Amino acid sequence: ETGVTQTPRHLVMGMTNKKSLKCEQHLGHNAMYWYKQSAKKPLELMFVYNFKEQTENNSVPSRFSPECPNSSHLFLHLHTLQPEDSALYLCASSLPLTGGDTQYFGPGTRLTVL
Amino acid sequence: AQSVTQPDIHITVSEGASLELRCNYSYGATPYLFWYVQSPGQGLQLLLKYFSGDTLVQGIKGFEAEFKRSQSSFNLRKPSVHWSDAAEYFCAVGALGIQGAQKLVFGQGTRLTINP
Numbered sequence: 001e002t003g004v005t006q007t008p009r010h011l012v013m014g015m016t017n018k019k020s021l022k023c024e025q026h027l028g029h030n031a032m033y034w035y036k037q038s039a040k041k042p043l044e045l046m047f048v049y050n051f052k053e054q055t056e057n058n059s060v061p062s063r064f065s066p067e068c069p070n071s072s073h074l075f076l077h078l079h080t081l082q083p084e085d086s087a088l089y090l091c092a093s094s095l096p097l098t099g100g101d102t103q104y105f106g107p108g109t110r111l112t113v114l
Numbered sequence: 115a116q117s118v119t120q121p122d123i124h125i126t127v128s129e130g131a132s133l134e135l136r137c138n139y140s141y142g143a144t145p146y147l148f149w150y151v152q153s154p155g156q157g158l159q160l161l162l163k164y165f166s167g168d169t170l171v172q173g174i175k176g177f178e179a180e181f182k183r184s185q186s187s188f189n190l191r192k193p194s195v196h197w198s199d200a201a202e203y204f205c206a207v208g209a210l211g212i213q214g215a216q217k218l219v220f221g222q223g224t225r226l227t228i229n230p
Contacts, residue, residue, distance in 0.1 A: 004157070031216075041222075042118075042219075042220045042221060042222050042223070043204070043218075043220040045217060045218065045219075048217070056217065090157055090158065092158075094216060101216050102160060102163055102216075103160075103216060103218060104160065105150070105157040105158040105159070106157050107155075107156055108156070108157050110155075
């Protein structure tokens with residue numbers, strides 16, 4: 001596997017379910033990101049992790065719980081979601097440099113909340 | 115806080131025609147600027163980026179973009195489009211966050227349709 005992978009690619013869940021999204025990067029990066037892409041809205045940054053430490057939480061509801069056990073893996077644990085949480089969830093990774101860095105994205109998980 | 119405006123939600127061009135997608139940004143310092151492309155059901159692929167130096171940057175798939183500080187713009191161009199260029203295009207501006215990790219703010223996106 002190369003680049004950034006995400007599993008599952010599609011997920012349908014009820015509002016009372018608990019599920020997790022997984023992201024893995026094979027690029028040797030140390031920063032990882034979760035974004036939410038809803039219809040008709042710009043991509044929204046949700047969380048940033050750098051060297052496994054969370055450095056940004058963009059006022060995300062607590063029903064979304066991220067976990068970053070190491071620099072290569074990032075999870076998004078989901079519980080008690082709402083239908084408006086249905087979206088494409090994108091993971092990205094980067095190698096931060098003092099002169100700026102570039103984020104590389106995975107293919108996303110299409111989440112549908114019933 | 116930084117922001118990005120892509121004025122055109124949807125553009126249609128004929129195959130072989132030239133293309134320009136507009137992007138205007140707002141940011142107080144020197145911006146890091148990006149163009150990404152997204153095909154249906156896919157993630158975002160980096161087309162090109164501007165960090166510093168030459169204001170005309172070349173990217174993949176024959177795309178280029180020009181940074182114009184005076185106009186706060188970073189428009190994407192291609193001299194001759196191909197049917198495979200049909201996709202959604204996103205402009206983004208980055209600012210350094212904590213510990214150097216980039217915080218990207220994206221525009222709304224421009225959907226490109228190619229007429230045969």
